[in-house]
Amino acid sequence: MAKAKLQFICQNCGAASPRWQGRCESCGEWNTLVEENAAGGIGGGPARSGRKGRVVPLEPLHGESAEAPRVPTGIAELDRVTGGGFVRGSALLVGGDPGIGKSTLLLQASAALAERGQRVIYISGEEAVAQVRLRAERMGVARAPVALAAETSVEDILTTLEAGPRPALVIVDSVQTLWTEQADSAPGTVTQVRASAQAMIRYAKQSGATVVLVGHVTKDGQIAGPRVVEHMVDAVLYFEGEGGHHFRILRAVKNRFGATDEIGVFEMTGSGLREVPNPSELFLGERNASSPGAAVFAGMEGTRPVLVEIQALVAPSPLGTPRRAVVGWDSGRLAMVIAVLESHCGVRLGPNDVYLAVAGGLKIAEPAADLAVAAALVSSLSGIALPADCVYFGEVSLSGAVRPVVHAAQRLKEAQKLGFARAVLPAASMDKTTNADPGSQGISQLAELVASIAASGSRPAQKAVPDEPVRRRPTVAEVAD
Template sequence: MKNEQIYACAKCGAQFQKWSGRCTGCGAWGTIGEDALETEEAAPSRALSKKPGKTNAFSDLTKENGSAERVKTLHAPFDELLGGGLVPGSVTLFGGEPGIGKSTLLSQIALTLSQAGQSVLYVTGEESPSQVRLRLERLAPAIPPSLRFLDRNDAEVIAATILKEKPALVIADSVQTLRVESVSGEPGNISQIKAGASILIEAAKKSGVPLVLVGQVTKDGDLAGPRLLEHLVDTVLMLEGDRSHTFRMLRVLKHRFGNTEECSVFSMTERGLEIVSDPSSALLADRPVQASGTIVSCLLEGGHPLACELQALIAPAGYGTPLRRVSGFDSNRVSLLLAVLGRRAGVPCADMDVFFNVVGGIRVSEPGLDLAVALALASAKYDCAVPDSVMAWGEVGLAGELRPVSRPEARLKEAKRLGFKTVIVPKQKKQVTLDGLEIRACSTLREAIQAAGLKKS
């Protein structure tokens, strides 16, 4: 065994023989640093000397030894998101920006499970035990004795504790603080994260104890650490939102034991994160009346329709290059729609400052919002309001054509439930309708602008 000095990217884990300012694997700048790679000599000969393993047929596995009942955390929204609870021995990576509410939600889950008499182990690697206790006391009147903590960041010690005590749930906060003595480097570098996570994952699989690893995110919104970590775990959850807003969205990005398109909306309160039973109504609660540059659209989050308000503001550029500021949506997509508006719909905005926002601090990315985004921009440019009773959705192509979106029936039902009277949608061969709603089907973006009643003031 010997150590070979290499260079590795802190974002994607790509390895290089020489230092470079830019990673060719992920394109990130300034993320490559020194790392130590342990290599073994004569590895092929050792592999050939190993005894062959015993193979078995999948059909021989019984239900008892092939699967097990899920561990219910008794936190209903969290269990529902994961399809009924945590699978024994599964490893979940829970990511989110600092201060977004990761530790708060996991503390609520730990309290709920321990209050039912189940043993929960909380590994306090990032915070001191007294800090965690203060948060627990804020969330519950009493802390059950079955909720225990381990104030260590040594991955091997944590793994040994898991194998010995076998609690109902282990929460390690966070994976960036794990340390392995036999691996060089400070906690948080690629080698330490990979080695520490691998040791804990092996302990979870061997003991059958579900493990939740807390992970931080980079400034780009990606999970910090090597990309390999996302492949090692069974489930990846991401808590998103704006710390200055109330709402948080918990998304399932990967799930080996269920649907990967699930999403729940929470509200941050003094009692912690609480599920929002009707997120559409909550997001539209303070909507302005007959304001230019605003419109409501409907997207699908976790297979469920979710209405959201989009706002745009366009003003003459003061000097130099016009500003483009986007919050809650892909800025490149907004730039594309501005180009389509100018070239295909006769709404030029090239010399204007453009500001765009998704209300509520949530982030959305569905292409089905294209039409609503374009109408909000056109409304802001013309300073002409879209009627409050109008909702719109549809994908916009580079030729200015409108393309249908998935599950229009669910979106129409949500629009009717919220009290909207008119919906502007793309025209299709089998037009979906709903009693009580006026459907304005359009083939192009120019037609949709006319259908919304937008014109120069």
């Protein structure tokens, strides 16, 4: 009889090692290697047998394919992110920080589906049935015909699901609490998470029910467990939000049945999550239009235009190496914009500390924010407030040119709807926009933006503090040099 081959699996990252060692070579964590049988069981291939493989029929690439059947949840923001609703037979993974509202969102979605006549089963591995009922009463959805269960055994869950009619939606909260008898390890380990997720995904494919798995996140913001779970599911959704803000953002990072650049915006209230159909009003609700260093950026999140305020603070640095702090944007792109301003526009930002933040806690990854960031930096350095009724968008190249961006017409339409009469945008995008507002200004070089800000006004003089050296800000002429 052949000797069973053993391997050691890291419970943090899932890396395999032929021998035990105190520290994992892949992730650097200590005491995370656990012995597993590589010949069979979870993580191993099937046992050797003399059975010959069968011929798999081959299909042509062309042919008619029906659209994936969907089940709309009735929550517009959730349906926007998923691509129109849950696809039958699909598996979704929802991650987010603790207390961000994952369970609240899925409980609302399950109640909305159950009230529309769909059979929904909510399985909680972290809370008792009484705790889920208390949350449902607080949210006002306790009367919804949702079937509840508090169980962590995968075998018991699958037996319960197969005993009754096929459900339309099964929610498992969370996948880190599940355990299966096929793996000899504690719940939450890499082996158990992989085995439990594989069993639930197999049930979704075979039965046609939609399975939603809730996943914990690590301190780095990644879903805990092996990355192979994200590869196995059909969609991965992240529920984001800052503790000091009352809004939440649902973002898709993987979606086999829809786009991955859509976002859903919710507002956390005492009775649950409320949809925000116009997030621009939410992000601009506490805007101070008379302060220097604030520029309104007209961005795009998928097919939705979003207006958000970008705030910059440029201050003399007492340190030998000035600080560069960024919240909600790419720090490398900020360094590039600062370099372009210094090299091609004569704006000296090197000896100053630069702080940049996207108001409201929204994270922006669009290069079209370059122009708004440059406008906010120049405004903060010169002390000149930007026009309150103007929006900015455009990509800045290393040569100082302002490159065109897509969906310029939609950005301008959203700005006009919120009362913005002017816009600064790339000249090439303005030429392609047929319904551009007469107040829009098209620029081709970043130096034109700096010159227009310098010509718009001057900063009032400030009284110096006696017996202290005065740190003078650059004049308007120096900024536009």
